[in-house]
Amino acid sequence: MSSLNAQALSVQYQQQRLQKHILALDTINFAVQSNLFVAIIGPSGCGKSTLLNVIAGLVPPTSGQITINQRVITGPGRDRAMVFQTAALMPWRTVIENAAYGLELQGIARADAQQQAKHYLDLTGLNGFEHSYPHELSGGMQQRVNLARALAISPNILLLDEPLSALDALTRESMQLELQRIWLQSRPTAILVTHDISEAIFLADEVWVMTPRPGQIRARFSIQLPRPRLISHKRQAYFVNLQEEIWQMLGIN
Amino acid sequence: MATIKQNEHKILGIAGILTFLLLWELVYQLALIRPIFTSAPSRIITAAQWLFANGLWYDIWISTLEFTLGFGSAMLVGVVGGMVLGWNRRLGAIFEPFINLFNATPRIALLPLLILWLGIGLLSKVAVVFLGALFPILVNTISGLRTLDPSLVYCARAFGANPRQILLTIGLPSAVPFILAGMRLGVGRGLVSVVVAELVAANAGVGYMMHIAGSTFQTDKVFVGLFLIAGTGYTLTAILSTFERHFERWRPQKY
Ligand SMILES: Nc1ncnc2c1ncn2[C@@H]1O[C@H](COP(=O)(O)OP(=O)(O)OP(=O)(O)O)[C@@H](O)[C@H]1O
Ligand SMILES: [Mg+2]
Numbered sequence: 001m002s003s004l005n006a007q008a009l010s011v012q013y014q015q016q017r018l019q020k021h022i023l024a025l026d027t028i029n030f031a032v033q034s035n036l037f038v039a040i041i042g043p044s045g046c047g048k049s050t051l052l053n054v055i056a057g058l059v060p061p062t063s064g065q066i067t068i069n070q071r072v073i074t075g076p077g078r079d080r081a082m083v084f085q086t087a088a089l090m091p092w093r094t095v096i097e098n099a100a101y102g103l104e105l106q107g108i109a110r111a112d113a114q115q116q117a118k119h120y121l122d123l124t125g126l127n128g129f130e131h132s133y134p135h136e137l138s139g140g141m142q143q144r145v146n147l148a149r150a151l152a153i154s155p156n157i158l159l160l161d162e163p164l165s166a167l168d169a170l171t172r173e174s175m176q177l178e179l180q181r182i183w184l185q186s187r188p189t190a191i192l193v194t195h196d197i198s199e200a201i202f203l204a205d206e207v208w209v210m211t212p213r214p215g216q217i218r219a220r221f222s223i224q225l226p227r228p229r230l231i232s233h234k235r236q237a238y239f240v241n242l243q244e245e246i247w248q249m250l251g252i253n
Numbered sequence: 254m255a256t257i258k259q260n261e262h263k264i265l266g267i268a269g270i271l272t273f274l275l276l277w278e279l280v281y282q283l284a285l286i287r288p289i290f291t292s293a294p295s296r297i298i299t300a301a302q303w304l305f306a307n308g309l310w311y312d313i314w315i316s317t318l319e320f321t322l323g324f325g326s327a328m329l330v331g332v333v334g335g336m337v338l339g340w341n342r343r344l345g346a347i348f349e350p351f352i353n354l355f356n357a358t359p360r361i362a363l364l365p366l367l368i369l370w371l372g373i374g375l376l377s378k379v380a381v382v383f384l385g386a387l388f389p390i391l392v393n394t395i396s397g398l399r400t401l402d403p404s405l406v407y408c409a410r411a412f413g414a415n416p417r418q419i420l421l422t423i424g425l426p427s428a429v430p431f432i433l434a435g436m437r438l439g440v441g442r443g444l445v446s447v448v449v450a451e452l453v454a455a456n457a458g459v460g461y462m463m464h465i466a467g468s469t470f471q472t473d474k475v476f477v478g479l480f481l482i483a484g485t486g487y488t489l490t491a492i493l494s495t496f497e498r499h500f501e502r503w504r505p506q507k508y
Binding site: 056057058076077078080081082084086088090091092093094101102104105106133135149153 | 412
């Protein structure tokens with residue numbers, strides 16, 4: 001399994017058209033041990049997606065570095081999988097072909113890849129839609145295919161960029177339970193970006209609150225709730241108080 | 254009832270054509286037109302029967318061969334070349350001026366040169382079909398590969414795809430509709446090329462047959478050639494449309 005460390009990580013974007021520099025992440029440090037579930041909360045545009053992209057190896061740091069098991073990230077790798085903020089499904093592939101994409105890229109035979117993908121489609125509640133095309137699914141279902149595609153490659157590090165934001169409140173809670181169950185089975189190191197404080201507390205071992213851009217980690221909350229957690233835990237005093245504390249930290253109250 | 258309704262479009266189309274042919278035959282039978290200029294359906298059928306018994310198959314074979322060889326090589330070069338030039342931006346930049354220049358020139362204008370170089374036989378026709386069909390296919394393949402959805406490329410890279418895998422799993426499928434549209438244009442251009450080339454200078458082929466018939470006032474035979482060409486163009490386009498429907502089955506239905 002994989003531990004994750006950031007040392008003085010900064011990312012600056014150049015917007016060439018506007019001749020502008022944007023500092024998205026500002027000297028961030030953290031250490032995430034193996035099998036930990038971290039949730040990140042912060043205002044829009046503070047650099048959450050950027051942080052995930054750096055861990056995925058898609059965006060190079062401007063300075064500083066991130067290491068996985070003490071090895072510096074230089075590019076994408078099979079040990080990591082990303083659930084994108086927008087579903088990013090191939091419109092010409094059926095649901096199961098999309099879900100099997102990551103495995104296919106690893107050279108796994110089509111039939112085996114699809115069989116493995118099928119398992120995760122069932123887990124995410126897409127049974128019966130294997131042969132539909134993405135445009136025939138609702139936004140929430142597309143997002144679940146996106147999730148199944150990432151889970152199917154059994155990553156050591158699972159990066160989740162607002163994976164449940166397209167779902168209605170009810171489906172969202174049941175998907176939170178599913179996500180916890182799936183995560184408990186294989187326990188990858190997980191980094192979840194979300195705008196939903198209760199979702200962050202419910203799923204994570206640690207909740208990080210980020211400052212507005214340039215993004216820094218303002219506070220970290222350790223969540224002391226036994227697993228598997230239940231939706232009813234969301235009404236406990238401990239949970240509600242924590243939620244209130246995080247609200248305050250975000251400066252919204 | 255339901256089937257009649259579904260096929261209404263087709264039935265009306267066929268009825269239109271039949272009515273036209275009947276009227277044509279009628280004005281001919283009533284001697285309202287001069288058959289030496291306009292022919293008539295019954296005369297065209299008679300001429301066709303005679304032609305098929307007297308060497309038309311050979312002309313058809315020659316024209317088919319010219320078209321198939323020219324169009325086939327245009328497909329091969331257009332798709333493979335288009336993928337290389339669309340994927341490799343440097344190579345694309347080098348070849349772009351040549352392609353645009355060629356594309357802006359009517360390729361038929363090259364016919365005198367091609368005949369000079371390759372003679373009036375098969376080769377000059379293959380070359381002119383090739384040049385006619387190549388550019389729409391090439392240009393479309395290139396633009397197909399240059400308009401990829403960046404979020405898909407991003408996703409592929411996140412899952413560790415190498416450039417070759419990105420080309421095969423995202424580049425090629427995205428380019429398919431462009432390639433098919435290019436082929437449809439190419440079929441039209443190729444047919445025009447083969448017929449015009451045979452009309453101008455040839456020693457066999459459907460266009461050649463029409464040229465000879467026309468210059469000896471055998472109007473009925475000219476019409477036989479005309480219908481052959483029209484039928485071929487229609488059939489090829491229909492086949493391509495079937496292909497397009499197959500490859501586009503994932504697209505949302507239009508309402
Ligand atoms: N490719 C890019 N080029 C230039 N600037 C970018 C790029 N991607 C992001 N940015 C800028 O970096 C900042 C952080 O963006 P990022 O997408 O990481 O925010 P976020 O925290 O994920 O926001 P949200 O919650 O709205 O998804 C933004 O101000 C954005 O304008
Ligand atoms: Mg984001």
